[in-house]
Amino acid sequence: MARTKFVAGNWKMNTNKAAAVALAKGVADGAPKSGVEVGICPPFVYLDAVSAAIAGSPVLLGAQDVYFEKDGAFTGEVSLAMLKDLGVKFVLTGHSERRHVIKEPAELVAKKAQAIYDAGLTVVHCVGEKLEERDAGTTFAVCQKQIEELATSLTDAKRVVIAYEPVWAIGTGRTASDEQAQEVHAFIRDFMGKRWNKDFADAVRIQYGGSMKPDNAKGLLGQKDVDGGLIGGAALKADSFLAIAKAGL
């Protein structure tokens, strides 16, 4: 099954309005028109400006988070309708910073993933073990439990993306080796084949995230089950982000 690679930049809580627009324009100007999908997730408050900056380009607009309710008294939250209004096509769920820093519980992650899918958008569901979990030999078990947050009623493989992000590799400069990444990606695909079915699992894209840079992207993206990347630090400069995206061609 040929899977088009998907490289997404997660800007996290970085940039200001002028920098966000300039970065978005830089990415839009240099993004490959085919062969690899490219997306960017600016902070909520810059989504509108970034949406305008990438209009007419192949770059997909993503959001870093969302709330699962449709509307109402949920102070500080942002709905899927609001995101769709601005042209958002995909939304992250279960990012390790939300799980471990913000302490978002698995039940809430699961509700968000379901709501994103039900709204017709793509879910980029992040999974990954902490260092102590890797050392304890529970990497596969942790990833499996986090994949199980997705209901099996999510059957459109085009709109389900998994991002495997070992927590010990995020923002640390310490990347999983090509072999370590491939081993977990293969496990995830195999597990998804059992939980959904093989056709679904063969079509789902599994991104790698965690200190992916231009110099290690080719090796990681060359692995059989690595279908793209979720990029943090290196996505804050258009040239390094585009170099990673082009490594996926």
Ligand SMILES: O=C[C@H](O)COP(=O)(O)O
């Ligand atoms: O969402 C992106 C990941 O957390 C990776 O971040 P990083 O590339 O800065 O390690």
